[in-house]
Amino acid sequence: MLSITEKEAIDHEIGLVPHKRATVIEALKIVQQHRGWISDESVAEIAEYLEISPAEVDSVATFYNLIFRRPVGRHVILLCDSISCYVMGYKQLYTALQSKLQISFGQTGPDNRFTLLPNACLGCCDHAPALMIDKDLYRDVTIEQLDDILQQYT
Known part of the structure; x- marks a missing residue:
């Protein structure tokens, strides 16, 4: 109800x-x-x-891809997979996120901390690659920044 x-x-x-x-x-x-x-x-x-x-x-x-029809983690990571992000390092970011979080697209980690989802466009092609965690947008993301970014979300 x-x-x-x-x-x-x-x-x-x-x-x-x-x-x-x-x-x-x-x-x-x-x-x-x-x-x-x-x-x-x-x-x-x-x-x-x-x-x-x-x-x-x-x-x-x-x-709508931001309406979740199954449970998600405390934080949702949307990784942009548009052509701009793809060209600028999307694959490397995805591989690094998979390794760090031990999850693939559509999965939630065993600690329920993160759910990882692809997103067709985050609207910042001039600052690719990009990802969004909850409502926070990260542009020009490098693999070296991932640990600092992820540590902000408990």
Whole structure:
């Protein structure tokens, strides 16, 4: 069941648009912020609250790559794999992250600290390669910087 806090935040978003259903993505983001990911149960709860079908909610949830449909670690690393990042050292960063974290794309470490995901573009092609951890963007990333970057996230 959606919490009172979740409902209040969703109600705020509903007040900003002409139709309830227009708040699906915001409702997903709100619930994910509180729960860490969007379970099938969460999809059903959002659908019921917005008076739409679970399939409609799920279609939005699965379209956006920052809506997580399975549990993720405390911190999510998005490694840009665009052509600019690829040319500027993406493969080496990916290999180094795999080695340091002992995980591949789509996996979460056994300590639940990090989940590693590919991202098609982080919007900083002029500062490739790039990665994002949670809401923090790192540009012009080198393998030598990885330890210092990762140590910031416990």
